[in-house]
Amino acid sequence: MDTMKAAVFEKQGSFVLKDVPVPSLAGDYHVLVEVEAVSICGTDVHITADPPGYIATDGTTLGHELCGTIIEKGKNVTHLDVGDRVVVNPNNYCGVCVYCRKNLPNQCSNIEALGIDYDGAFAKYVCIHSKVAYKIDKTVSPETAACAEPLACAINGLNKVNIKPGDSAVVIGAGPIGLMAAMLLKASGIANLFILETSEYRIDFARKLNLGSVLNPLKDDARKVIYDKTEIGADFVFDMTGSQIAPSIQLVRKGGSVVLFGVNKNSRTEIAQSEITTKEIAVLGTWLANATFPQAIKIIEEKSIDLASLITDVMPLDEIHSGIKKLASGQAIKIIIKP
Ligand SMILES: [Zn+2]
Ligand SMILES: [Zn+2]
Incomplete structure (x- = not known):
């Protein structure tokens, strides 16, 4: 044999x-x-x-x-x-x-x-x-x-929302799928793209790709940067980590969409459900x-x-x-x- x-x-x-x-x-x-x-x-x-x-x-x-x-x-x-x-x-x-x-x-x-x-x-x-x-x-x-x-998989996530040229988006997590999503968002006409990452290696890597503003939420006031630029928050937030639903809800604008990509089975997050209700946020999971x-x-x-x-x-x-x-x-x- x-x-x-x-x-x-x-x-x-x-x-x-x-x-x-x-x-x-x-x-x-x-x-x-x-x-x-x-x-x-x-x-x-x-x-x-x-x-x-x-x-x-x-x-x-x-x-x-x-x-x-x-x-x-x-x-x-x-x-x-x-x-x-x-x-x-x-x-x-x-x-x-x-x-x-x-x-x-x-x-x-x-x-x-x-x-x-x-x-x-x-x-x-x-x-x-x-x-x-x-x-x-x-x-x-x-x-x-x-x-x-x-x-x-990244495309399946983007297909969950209706992206229009000139929109803004946040990607939380600059691993391979996060960076693929960021590239697709940029190619789809997203004008203001923010990438949030805490690993220094991935921050440096993402910056060299020139896709948008790369922010370290441990050091930068990401919320302020995003609201200064967009005035109302981002149209879309993509959480690639599986644990960042709470900041995602903070960073998305009223009527915007949060797409949950990453899987972290141990993550348990307290969120104020009323924020989703009153901001009229769509929270969408995407899988495979x-x-x-x-x-x-x-x-x-x-x-x-x-x-x-x-x-x-x-x-x-x-x-x-x-x-x-x-x-x-x-x-x-x-x-x-x-x-
Ligand atoms: Zn795989
Ligand atoms: Zn089947």
């Missing part, structure tokens, strides 16, 4: 590089993909932490943000061919549950996540269902294409990607935003442990593994 090197989450506290069998086609609708590039996600950091901040199935090869080339396909796959380059929606949905039939496949009752629930792409080959594989142009760099999934891969692929192919500037490191699979450590330390934005 042919084997390949894979980065496997064996059990809590044990994440190892080891030889595993090369996967074979799991079914007639599946494709076998040779992985060109796969990005380390914050979720991978949480899964491999001890104690873990996110639960994966023991014995699973991690890695879910990938770009690769199809080397074999099941006999019922009609929309893709061997040789096509693809990106993948890692959250495979069933298509028949009540949520799927309400056009909410990201809320599918039977959702299964690549590289978390079943074997992912920190390996040379990965087998996926063809319905979650999307063709992407071969002229795009594989490193940039590997960012399609987080970009599709929903029908946003086609948009993400267009944006990547047309280089509508400079995604490549978010890639701070490219490493071989052998260095995955140092990559995860580096991302956990906050000294990187997007780290790409080339298996």
Whole structure:
């Protein structure tokens, strides 16, 4: 049996590089993909932490943000061919549950996540269902294409609101998805963009991207800066951290929208509900990607935003442990593994 090197989450506290069998086609609708590039996600950091901040199935090869080339396909796959380059929606949905039939496949009752629930792409080959594989142009760099999934999530968040040229927005948290959201907001015509971040590394990084005013709420009076500029508060506030709903409600204008992106399951925040009522604020959650891969692929192919500037490191699979450590330390934005 042919084997390949894979980065496997064996059990809590044990994440190892080891030889595993090369996967074979799991079914007639599946494709076998040779992985060109796969990005380390914050979720991978949480899964491999001890104690873990996110639960994966023991014995699973991690890695879910990938770009690769199809080397074999099941006999019922009609929309893709061997040789096509693809990106993948890692959250495979069933298509028949009540949520799927309400056009909410990201809320599918039977959702299964690549590289978390079943074997992912920190390996040379990965087998996926063809319905979650999307063709992407071969002229795009594989490193940039590997960012399609987080970009599709960011787009899903922006799709929740109606952005108009000249509007103002605040992004709280300048991690990879926060910076992608900021880039999309700027490209969508947001005139006044404020990015709030407390990590010095990320503040410096965000400033170099020239997307808007980067403020450190521990040092700057962010509320004053935002109200001085907008007079009434921001039209939109995006909380990428999962814990900043209270300041979001302070910073948004009356009638504005707060979009909650990040997930922090431990966060419990006291808010004055009356402020949401009397300011007539829309508070919207957004989760994963929903029908946003086609948009993400267009944006990547047309280089509508400079995604490549978010890639701070490219490493071989052998260095995955140092990559995860580096991302956990906050000294990187997007780290790409080339298996
Ligand atoms: Zn991810
Ligand atoms: Zn479903």
